[in-house]
Amino acid sequence: MSAPAPATPVLEARDLSVVYAGNRALSVENFQLAEGELAGIVGANGAGKSTFANAMMGWSRGAPKVTGDVLLDGQSISALTTPERVRRGLLLIPENDLVFATMTVSENLAHAASARQAGGRRIYTTDEIYDLFPNLAERRNHLGGQLSGGERQMVGIARALRLAPRVLMLDEPSIGLAPLLVTVVLKTVRTLVDEGLTVLLVEQNVKAAIRTVDRLILLERGQILAEGPVDEMKADPRVADAYLGADT
């Protein structure tokens, strides 16, 4: 009997390159995210982590030259606009996700309830979201502007869950959060993966990423320097010496 064909990656990038005014910010030959996987991209400031996540979404902060191909479930989405990619279920929660400050938590969630064509993907109900995030359930009538950084992250994730994600990408969810809240947010991400979601975590906080992900990808100067199962990667001197310190 022949071996089964390898499964099609849920998300893939081929020869993805981003150049800002002649400076190459990203050059990724091949990146693949498998069904139900929780992978993490880590790297120093300016390594190109956000540029990578944004390029997958077809979005950028300036006007770079972007070349290469992005595929979702084996189909090229490179010609699609960012809203079209969102409708296909590719969702990015950017750094400092915008929460509507003058709306309550429940209004913020209701505002995101617009995944009309979920294509069979799961749309989390508000009750399921409040089960995942008891903090938000308690604060459902609080205004967005009154929430802590961690609670805002939770609203960002919750809104994405209302939009029937196929792949969820989180850009630096730990930024500005107290260590306890980082743990709470990342544990919830793990729960979502256990329930079947595919997640790419973009993190500068390497220690937090290592505690959470299955596979670690090290990005430096816009290139994938190393990648592999998290247990192997945390012993790799390029990760251990540069990011984990002698005590780890």
Ligand SMILES: Nc1ncnc2c1ncn2[C@@H]1O[C@H](COP(=O)(O)OP(=O)(O)OP(=O)(O)O)[C@@H](O)[C@H]1O
């Ligand atoms: N709009 C822009 N114009 C010019 N250069 C840019 C622009 N956006 C990003 N860059 C450059 O691209 C490189 C990668 O930036 P990026 O924001 O992707 O890094 P990062 O790894 O996400 O860093 P951080 O962890 O600090 O957010 C950096 O050298 C940055 O200065």
